[in-house]
Amino acid sequence: GQQVMQIPQYQHVQEGEDFTTYCNSSTTLSNIQWYKQRPGGHPVFLIQLVKSGEVKKQKRLTFQFGEAKKNSSLHITATQTTDVGTYFCAGTRGSQGNLIFGKGTKLSVKP
Amino acid sequence: GAVVSQHPSWVICKSGTSVKIECRSLDFQATTMFWYRQFPKQSLMLMATSNEGSKATYEQGVEKDKFLINHASLTLSTLTVTSAHPEDSSFYICSAPADRVRGDTQYFGPGTRLTVL
Numbered sequence A: 001g002q003q004v005m006q007i008p009q010y011q012h013v014q015e016g017e018d019f020t021t022y023c024n025s026s027t028t029l030s031n032i033q034w035y036k037q038r039p040g041g042h043p044v045f046l047i048q049l050v051k052s053g054e055v056k057k058q059k060r061l062t063f064q065f066g067e068a069k070k071n072s073s074l075h076i077t078a079t080q081t082t083d084v085g086t087y088f089c090a091g092t093r094g095s096q097g098n099l100i101f102g103k104g105t106k107l108s109v110k111p
Numbered sequence B: 001g002a003v004v005s006q007h008p009s010w011v012i013c014k015s016g017t018s019v020k021i022e023c024r025s026l027d028f029q030a031t032t033m034f035w036y037r038q039f040p041k042q043s044l045m046l047m048a049t050s051n052e053g054s055k056a057t058y059e060q061g062v063e064k065d066k067f068l069i070n071h072a073s074l075t076l077s078t079l080t081v082t083s084a085h086p087e088d089s090s091f092y093i094c095s096a097p098a099d100r101v102r103g104d105t106q107y108f109g110p111g112t113r114l115t116v117l
Helices: none
Strands: A004-007 A010-014 A019-025 A031-037 A044-049 A055-058 A061-065 A071-076 A085-092 A105-110 B004-007 B010-013 B019-025 B032-038 B045-051 B067-073 B076-081 B090-097 B106-108 B112-116
Touching (some): A010 A019, A019 A085, A019 A105, A031 A071, A044 A055, B004 B090, B010 B019, B019 B032, B019 B112, B032 B067, B045 B067, B076 B090
Parallel strands (some): A010 A105, B010 B112
Antiparallel strands (some): A004 A019, A019 A071, A055 A061, A061 A071, B004 B019, B032 B045, B032 B090, B067 B076, B090 B106, B090 B112
């Protein structure tokens, strides 16, 4: 079935280092969403990308959607301890497609 | 790895009927499960937190009498959409943390597509 693969599963960084998580789909996606889940909490919506090659920024976070709309990345510049959590990507196929989640990347930041 | 299943994967029902959706953690116990709803082209929205052995906690704006949640065991939570109407048509997804002590990551079910005619 349709899958969204996300890597890495875990990432440990020193505060101030950059961080990137990647999502890949076996099929073309109509859009991709990113969520952040703080430890013990529930995933919170961050952003949605729709257009091929789209790049969006939220302060230190940069989101990209690939030209083929099969992959996406989230990059955090100069991580802070407040960035700790699990980052999920979720893609949909077609206008009414179900949301399919990646398994998430768990980020830990050492002060 | 941890697996969460949902049943049914899709359902079509007539307006006024009730629909029950099951969320199961297949290889781990989950004292807490989350229920979400996603409308087309929109993001996932948390509806409620399901707690095993106690009442669910509903998010603001979610009618608890319309969306009945029962978390009767450590591996099963159910969401019943009562007297469903076309505006309830949506994609419903559940998730559960695999390791409550470590506050580990969420594992998502495959979702249930509800269409109310």
